Amino acid sequence: MNVAKVIPLPDPADQDRSGRSRRRSRPDRPAQPADVTSLTERLATDEPAPASLAQSVRRGLASRITGTAGFLRRRLTGDYHVDDFGYDRHFTESLVLPAVGPLYRAWFRTEVAGAANLPTHGGALIVANHAGVIPLDALMTQFAVYDEHPLHRQLRLLADDLVFETPVLGTAARKAGYTVACVADAERLLRNGELTGVFPEGFKGIGKPFADRYKLQRFGGGGFIGAAVRTGVPIIPCSIVGSEETYPKLAELTPLARLLGLPFFPITPLFPHLGPLGLVPLPTKWYIEFGKPIPTDGYDPAEADDPMVTFEITDSVREIVQQTLYRRLARRHGVLQG
Numbered sequence: 001m002n003v004a005k006v007i008p009l010p011d012p013a014d015q016d017r018s019g020r021s022r023r024r025s026r027p028d029r030p031a032q033p034a035d036v037t038s039l040t041e042r043l044a045t046d047e048p049a050p051a052s053l054a055q056s057v058r059r060g061l062a063s064r065i066t067g068t069a070g071f072l073r074r075r076l077t078g079d080y081h082v083d084d085f086g087y088d089r090h091f092t093e094s095l096v097l098p099a100v101g102p103l104y105r106a107w108f109r110t111e112v113a114g115a116a117n118l119p120t121h122g123g124a125l126i127v128a129n130h131a132g133v134i135p136l137d138a139l140m141t142q143f144a145v146y147d148e149h150p151l152h153r154q155l156r157l158l159a160d161d162l163v164f165e166t167p168v169l170g171t172a173a174r175k176a177g178y179t180v181a182c183v184a185d186a187e188r189l190l191r192n193g194e195l196t197g198v199f200p201e202g203f204k205g206i207g208k209p210f211a212d213r214y215k216l217q218r219f220g221g222g223g224f225i226g227a228a229v230r231t232g233v234p235i236i237p238c239s240i241v242g243s244e245e246t247y248p249k250l251a252e253l254t255p256l257a258r259l260l261g262l263p264f265f266p267i268t269p270l271f272p273h274l275g276p277l278g279l280v281p282l283p284t285k286w287y288i289e290f291g292k293p294i295p296t297d298g299y300d301p302a303e304a305d306d307p308m309v310t311f312e313i314t315d316s317v318r319e320i321v322q323q324t325l326y327r328r329l330a331r332r333h334g335v336l337q338g
Contacts, residue, residue: 087174089154089177100140111286118145122193123192123196124234125198126238129214129216129321133247154177158198160202183227201220205217214325216318216322235294241329243284249268252265253267284335285336294313
């Protein structure tokens with residue numbers, strides 16, 4: 001009798017598409033996908049696994065919602081302080097500075113030198129050059145002080161009356177720490193131990209023609225220097241490069257400026273030809289340098305009323321700012337790349 005030989009057929013699960021048998025993994029060493037293996041290795045080394053894009057977006061959105069809710073809660077409950085000048089620190093740190101940050105970092109790519117010259121405590125008068133048609137240099141300097149100072153000190157800026165007479169802008173400026181550019185207010189701020197900023201060139205600085213860029217205009221009558229002498233605080237020269245090219249002023253329409261009640265009405269390569277688009281600043285490279293403090297505590301407070309003393313100090317500060325500008329410009333490779 002012939003006995004049929006039984007040949008076991010392979011399990012289809014053990015075959016690939018070509019019909020060839022696949023080798024089974026050894027039961028003592030189960031195969032692991034590459035991502036599982038890498039995850040195991042990361043866990044073994046205490047390295048966190050990367051979050052997915054969706055998780056990152058959700059976390060960012062949740063953080064924004066939480067921050068907005070916290071801001072609204074504090075505003076609605078009145079859990080914030082406004083000083084005698086109208087300065088609202090919560091408003092400034094929650095809205096103003098975060099809005100300025102991208103312009104400061106990404107658009108102007110601002111670099112700061114001499115931040116160590118800013119005092120840790122107590123008042124000081126920061127004196128800076130002024131330019132650019134639209135005074136963005138004030139916002140950039142305010143952000144630089146806050147961002148670079150180890151204690152994130154706020155810079156209280158002195159501004160022209162026109163700022164506070166402008167609807168909406170005047171209220172926002174007050175909340176952001178700006179105050180009227182008068183000697184009495186400057187002296188009060190300095191006595192209160194505030195970092196106080198002033199742009200002595202005023203409208204003469206921001207409205208000068210592009211041909212006169214980086215040539216400092218007259219530094220006023222020295223009243224703010226007198227406030228520093230009277231309070232005995234140091235004076236810190238501040239030099240800003242990059243602001244002159246943001247809105248190159250080629251000419252101005254004087255009759256229109258008078259009609260609108262403005263100090264000048266500029267004509268730039270983009271404005272008013274492109275309308276609102278002409279208000280977009282050119283992406284120039286900015287440098288802000290804080291010079292060494294000039295002490296005033298060696299003067300008698302009564303000397304603040306001596307024109308010769310204030311003129312001598314004012315001229316010294318102006319010369320330091322001017323020479324620093326020239327030195328920085330000599331090292332600059334171009335307007336856009338710095």
